Amino acid sequence: MEGGSPDRVSLGSRAKRSSASSGGRSRAASSSVRKEFVRKFVDCEILTANLEDWLCNTDFDVPFTLKELQDFDYALEAASFQQLIRMPNALHASTSEAVEAAAYLAIEDFLHASSKGLWERFWGQDGPMPFSVACLHSSSSKFYPAEKAIASGKLGGLCATALMLKNSQQSRGKWDQILLLSLLKPNLGSLSMEGDRRSALSILGEALFFALHVLLWRSLSRSTTVLHDPTCVFVLLVDSQYGGVLKLEGDVYRLNYDKNNVYESAAEWIKTHSKISVSPVDRIWNKLGNANWGDIGALQVLLATFHCMVQFYGMPKHSFEELATDHHSRLQNRRTERQLVDTRMNGNGMFRFQQRSVSPEIVEVEEESGKVESEEALRLEVGSVLWLEDSDWQKGYQINEVLSDGELPIYNVTPVEERGREFFLYAGSSPRHLELAHEDMNIWYHVQRQTKILNLMKQRGLSSRHLPQLVASGRLIHSGTCEKPSSSGNCSHPRCGTPILVTAPSGISVMNMVRNSIFTPDEALRCCHDCLSALSIASAAGIRHGNITPENVIHVSSGTRRPYYVLIGWGHAVLEDRDRPSMNLMFSSSYALLEGKLCSASDAESLIYLLYFCSGGAFPELDSVEGALHWRESSWSGRLIQQMLGDISAVLKAFADYVDSLCGTPYTIDYEIWLRRLKKIITSDEYGKEIDESGPQSHIIEQLLKVSLHVLSYGLDIFQKLRLAAYGSNYRIA
Numbered sequence: 001m002e003g004g005s006p007d008r009v010s011l012g013s014r015a016k017r018s019s020a021s022s023g024g025r026s027r028a029a030s031s032s033v034r035k036e037f038v039r040k041f042v043d044c045e046i047l048t049a050n051l052e053d054w055l056c057n058t059d060f061d062v063p064f065t066l067k068e069l070q071d072f073d074y075a076l077e078a079a080s081f082q083q084l085i086r087m088p089n090a091l092h093a094s095t096s097e098a099v100e101a102a103a104y105l106a107i108e109d110f111l112h113a114s115s116k117g118l119w120e121r122f123w124g125q126d127g128p129m130p131f132s133v134a135c136l137h138s139s140s141s142k143f144y145p146a147e148k149a150i151a152s153g154k155l156g157g158l159c160a161t162a163l164m165l166k167n168s169q170q171s172r173g174k175w176d177q178i179l180l181l182s183l184l185k186p187n188l189g190s191l192s193m194e195g196d197r198r199s200a201l202s203i204l205g206e207a208l209f210f211a212l213h214v215l216l217w218r219s220l221s222r223s224t225t226v227l228h229d230p231t232c233v234f235v236l237l238v239d240s241q242y243g244g245v246l247k248l249e250g251d252v253y254r255l256n257y258d259k260n261n262v263y264e265s266a267a268e269w270i271k272t273h274s275k276i277s278v279s280p281v282d283r284i285w286n287k288l289g290n291a292n293w294g295d296i297g298a299l300q301v302l303l304a305t306f307h308c309m310v311q312f313y314g315m316p317k318h319s320f321e322e323l324a325t326d327h328h329s330r331l332q333n334r335r336t337e338r339q340l341v342d343t344r345m346n347g348n349g350m351f352r353f354q355q356r357s358v359s360p361e362i363v364e365v366e367e368e369s370g371k372v373e374s375e376e377a378l379r380l381e382v383g384s385v386l387w388l389e390d391s392d393w394q395k396g397y398q399i400n401e402v403l404s405d406g407e408l409p410i411y412n413v414t415p416v417e418e419r420g421r422e423f424f425l426y427a428g429s430s431p432r433h434l435e436l437a438h439e440d441m442n443i444w445y446h447v448q449r450q451t452k453i454l455n456l457m458k459q460r461g462l463s464s465r466h467l468p469q470l471v472a473s474g475r476l477i478h479s480g481t482c483e484k485p486s487s488s489g490n491c492s493h494p495r496c497g498t499p500i501l502v503t504a505p506s507g508i509s510v511m512n513m514v515r516n517s518i519f520t521p522d523e524a525l526r527c528c529h530d531c532l533s534a535l536s537i538a539s540a541a542g543i544r545h546g547n548i549t550p551e552n553v554i555h556v557s558s559g560t561r562r563p564y565y566v567l568i569g570w571g572h573a574v575l576e577d578r579d580r581p582s583m584n585l586m587f588s589s590s591y592a593l594l595e596g597k598l599c600s601a602s603d604a605e606s607l608i609y610l611l612y613f614c615s616g617g618a619f620p621e622l623d624s625v626e627g628a629l630h631w632r633e634s635s636w637s638g639r640l641i642q643q644m645l646g647d648i649s650a651v652l653k654a655f656a657d658y659v660d661s662l663c664g665t666p667y668t669i670d671y672e673i674w675l676r677r678l679k680k681i682i683t684s685d686e687y688g689k690e691i692d693e694s695g696p697q698s699h700i701i702e703q704l705l706k707v708s709l710h711v712l713s714y715g716l717d718i719f720q721k722l723r724l725a726a727y728g729s730n731y732r733i734a
């Protein structure tokens, strides 16, 4: 809670701290003496003068720790607060009555919205809210709704706004019914002890004056409302943007009610028998006058209000610590919705992809939950045989190898009945785990969703050797007797019902090739061609990949004279607008990082990053979406990617330019021309030499210009890029 941001100013930032001493005189004063004392205790300036030196030399604790605020924030996730009247922004620029009146109305509305939201969140929605809000008038010590006070010309005398118990008999309100007081102090946010010590002191003095008043009136109360803790009171200090909380605690029966020395007695009690805590002053309202409910400034005020409500109504059924624990499950759901569940780490820890969102709490939870839950995933051992069943068959697969390039293992298996063949096997998690762990969402993409996509490809008649094929999918047959109640149910065995997917072909990942330094420029061209071919066929059927990484491209060399690449890992495929691609700081397209969606060139853009990375292109350490976007922007505009790929082949460079020109636009990729161009190089014995300067190159320029004509309507900026691209590759060849 220490300051640091210029937005925060501590009102009590100097010197030593006070302690609520238990020593001193204790003399029970009669009720009439106390009443007389309160009636004489009317001038906050005299009190401030009596406290001045002490306040200057005292440092105060904060009323709430950051942890408390955080838990409270979590507990408030499902609460709704609605401030209807905006706080005027011009309060300190203008002292006009209209602005001040609007500020009082806004504070009243803010207290109403806060208490209503808290009441509904913590005490349940049954019954009407038992609070009301009113303004205190200094001369009469009476409470009025701000609107009424303003209408009757009493604005000038308003000195505080109170959250009070609703009392049908006492329409005017009484001091002992005050839960919380709020003081409007223009320029609070610009105060500091250094800058304007006197103003800060006078604000503290006034807050203590009102706080003590509330405590004194409570001690005189004949109200039947039993306060759970009458010895503590909160005062809110606000201006039109900032706010803070002062808390005063102490037993007023220890006060020496000397009616001839009212202020000295009060000051003495504050110094020796009270405990004061003061929060930093932080922003509550934004420039539009809306409350920033989730920000520290507003949270401090809300937490103070919460404690005041506890004083009168007791602890709610569910403590906020308890409600805060629900945060974890909500966070997981949110992460799943936003596709932030994908933490990748390669097998040997060579590098690590981090997915850090703007909000730091996502990182914390991500790390800790990953560890625990990965143990829940099914791990199969080399040599073991796994059986799976569908409704009418059973098949066995022997595990040859565990491939762990991605964050979840893929097994290289041989079917028991077809020795000599090799497939990939994906094992899911048992259905009973599915709701518990967010890693199970990853497994779900890995197995169930991928099964769905591959089935869909089959149904839509997609066939290409660059796409994986579904060989089998079914449920694991576990050891022991299965006592499942029906063909679709599960028994109590922990692995019962675990989904399994088997695909063909098997191979080694490009990541693996990179690690073994066998991903040559020649391979990069083949890889580009084969992946584009897969993308072309899938996109024609309305399927986009959404998760192109070096782990998701495999090199198939067994059982074929000419090795080739297959684009695997289709679990995150995007079929419709609401599907979200995987988020990966290194390989996701800019559009995916920005919008959480794919544009038509997104998969090709990811493929470019893959080729760049796998061919030795430098990546900075990317630890945020902003950083990843910045790297993309500066690398494209600085032509780093194009140049690097140009070292492999002019066609790759031109392709990169082409993709760059389409990124973020709705224009579709012309796969055919690039497949032709790439194929031409690959089939040529010496790639690179066959690039004649007239034919294909001018064809590329023609293509680019064709696109650019489409794009003209999209923006001159992109047109500029295209011209650059065309000239760039031309220059390179010449």
Ligand SMILES: [Zn+2]
Pocket: 478, 481, 482, 483, 484, 490, 491, 492, 493, 496, 497
């Ligand atoms: Zn079973």
